[in-house]
């Protein structure tokens with residue numbers, strides 16, 4: 374057990390690549406702002422890297438008060454040992470009460486390392502965070518304003534609320550796309566604090582020889598419209614109907630896991646608990662049952678249209694408009710109606 378610092382800030386780990394902050398960081402800035410206001414403390418961000426000019430001001434515009442910058446050419450690319458040393462040193466110095474990371478591959482690597490080095494608690498893959506007073510069932514002691522860390526558990530069949538009574542700071546990784554990104558306020562003021570942390574060469578055991586970046590062909594996160602197909606589409610050939618509607622409406626193509634497992638389309642199109650989380654303006658689900666693991670990735674969409682032969686399919690419980698019918702008949706009708714316009 375370590376002592377809580379109830380005056381400590383709420384921090385976001387500011388993951389960036391080549392001087393570009395990842396979207397989940399900007400999403401977390403809004404959440405950190407909200408949690409900090411509820412706790413009556415400041416919101417902070419830890420920003421390690423090289424050539425990161427301008428990012429501090431951006432973090433401030435998205436709701437951060439204090440940006441702790443550690444700039445070093447050796448920090449240009451992520452290495453667990455050096456980045457965890459940076460975060461641990463800053464935690465030790467400033468004693469935040471909450472530290473949030475995106476549940477990206479980098480965040481999933483860094484956060485547990487920091488948690489173990491600082492002997493803090495950590496909940497992975499949260500989908501929501503709240504502040505509440507909680508009674509410890511072991512001691513009956515009421516803890517004021519603790520962080521509730523909410524995430525799917527048991528294969529997505531339940532939503533678990535995890536509370537950390539004893540291990541501080543409270544840490545969580547948060548799934549990308551589950552928190553709405555707030556609009557930036559360029560007039561906000563905050564402080565950039567340049568930190569000087571001694572980093573021994575032994576903290577950089579990996580020598581980067583070459584970077585091969587795979588071009589990103591699927592941009593589900595940025596899509597305003599997504600047409601997604603599921604197991605009910607039946608085959609890779611029939612999946613062309615999904616591509617056709619997406620093309621006609623100017624949308625991206627998504628899929629359920631059944632469609633991916635069936636080989637109808639690649640895994641990078643999968644939406645849901647183990648795929649991408651999306652919140653487009655319009656989500657069209659064709660031949661998708663609406664299992665809880667799929668809904669976890671799309672139910673925050675502004676408008677959902679479901680097409681399914683089964684009137685009792687669970688997808689209809691989250692759909693704004695439902696069409697009970699065969700997608701192989703409905704989709705061509707939609708495409709020709711769109712082309713006529």
Ligand code: FAD
Nearest residue numbers: 603604605629630631645646647648660662667681682700
């Ligand atoms: P099916 O269950 O096969 O349902 C097909 C649907 O299509 C049915 O509702 C049927 O009525 C309808 N249908 C059939 N023919 C037609 C037709 N001609 N026209 C219209 N409708 C028709 N799933 C995900 O999607 N994403 C995830 O990220 C994900 N992660 C998971 C993680 C874990 C740990 C586990 C255990 C499961 C996960 N799953 C995920 C799988 C999930 O539980 C479901 O199995 C999956 O979502 C089912 O996909 P589906 O609804 O497309 O297929």
